Structure formats: C-alpha cells, structure tokens
Amino acid sequence: MTRVVIVDDQEMVRTGLGMVLESEPDLEVVGGAGDGEQAVRVVARERPDVVLMDVRMPGTDGIEATRRITEAHPEVAVIMLTTFDVDEYVYGALRAGASGFLLKDAPADDLVAAIRVVASGEALLAPSITKRLIAEFAARRETTAPQGLDSLTEREAEVLRLVARGMTNAEIAAELYLGETTVKTHVSRLLTKLGLRDRVQLVVAAYESGLIHPGS
Numbered sequence: 001m002t003r004v005v006i007v008d009d010q011e012m013v014r015t016g017l018g019m020v021l022e023s024e025p026d027l028e029v030v031g032g033a034g035d036g037e038q039a040v041r042v043v044a045r046e047r048p049d050v051v052l053m054d055v056r057m058p059g060t061d062g063i064e065a066t067r068r069i070t071e072a073h074p075e076v077a078v079i080m081l082t083t084f085d086v087d088e089y090v091y092g093a094l095r096a097g098a099s100g101f102l103l104k105d106a107p108a109d110d111l112v113a114a115i116r117v118v119a120s121g122e123a124l125l126a127p128s129i130t131k132r133l134i135a136e137f138a139a140r141r142e143t144t145a146p147q148g149l150d151s152l153t154e155r156e157a158e159v160l161r162l163v164a165r166g167m168t169n170a171e172i173a174a175e176l177y178l179g180e181t182t183v184k185t186h187v188s189r190l191l192t193k194l195g196l197r198d199r200v201q202l203v204v205a206a207y208e209s210g211l212i213h214p215g216s
Helices: 011-022 036-046 062-072 090-095 108-119 128-138 154-164 169-176 180-194 199-209
Strands: 002-007 027-033 050-054 077-082 100-103
Touching (some): 002 011, 011 027, 027 036, 036 062, 050 062, 062 090, 090 100, 100 108, 154 169, 154 180, 154 199
Parallel strands (some): 002 050
C-alpha cells in the first residue's frame, strides 16, 4: 500500500484529490495539510511514501517545505502540483528535491500513474513539459560542475546525457545496445558519484554542468 499526503491551501482541492486516490486499491491518503509548515509536521508524523505538494501557498511555500521534507526524510518522494505549464517555481522545486511535477488539471489516471512511478523509486520525467522547464531554467544560470563529474567514465557520461534527454532505461539500453540491467547499474553509479538522489537531479546536474545544452 502506498501512503500519500496531500498538501494544498484549498480544502476543495485536497478533498477532490483524496477522492481520486482513495478509489485506488493500492493507494491510501494518510494526511493532508493546508500550508508548507503544516506539511512538514504531517510528513514527520505519518511518514508517507509520496507527498503531493502545491507549489504556491501562503507562508511556507511548497519549495521550502519540499526542501525540509526531503532533507529530513530522503525516502519520501514529492510530486509538485502547479496550475501553470510554465511556472518559475518549478525549477527551484526540482532543485529542492522534488521527484517531478504535474499540472493540477492532469487527468486522474496521470496522477495515479505518477504516484506509482515515484513510489517505485523512479523520477517523474515523462511529461514533455518537464524537460522544457528544466532546460529553460538551467539555461538562465551559470553552469557549475557538480562534484564528481570529472570521475565519470565515458560510458557513464554518455548515459547521463541520455538521461538528461528524458530517456527511460529501456530507451537508453536500445540506444547504446546495452542490457537494461546494465543501464540501471550505470544510473545507480551516477547517483552515487555525483551525490544525487534521483533522475530529476541528474537532469538538472547535466544541464548546469554544461554536459548537455538545452535543445540538444
């Protein structure tokens, strides 16, 4: 059973999302919060697997709440919810440790699928908007090479470039004529060497380091 906490300053939104999730046999809503400060407390108490986090809230916003939650509970995956397809806060949210994001008006099936994806330990990179946003915001900042980048093998760097393009392990395996298990091993080594938590942060690191450029 995947345990979920819903964070949104609108009670109607929390109720609606809760009804969608509770209709799924493998999902359980174990708490809700109306602001970031309350979210941090609820997560500490309930220890959910996944948090649905609104970006814009009064007081402690979703970005700060996400940063505090992922630092204190790295096993908790956070999906950011936004009403805009281009939101200047989304890049900061990914930097804060979010595992991905969805539009609030996404179909219910997409929301459920997203929760299952991040609960399984993957990052939510499927929506095309994710790549566009990361590229857009990474391009606005000075590039900084993450510690450990110079220790990557040629193959690991190649895998990182493909991850940054939003490719799945299966797609990378086909592109490089490797087994999917081998690709998973390379991704795990990348995370370890660069000190990152998931694929989203690998994408951000690839853009920030200049290893891959927006549009490439």
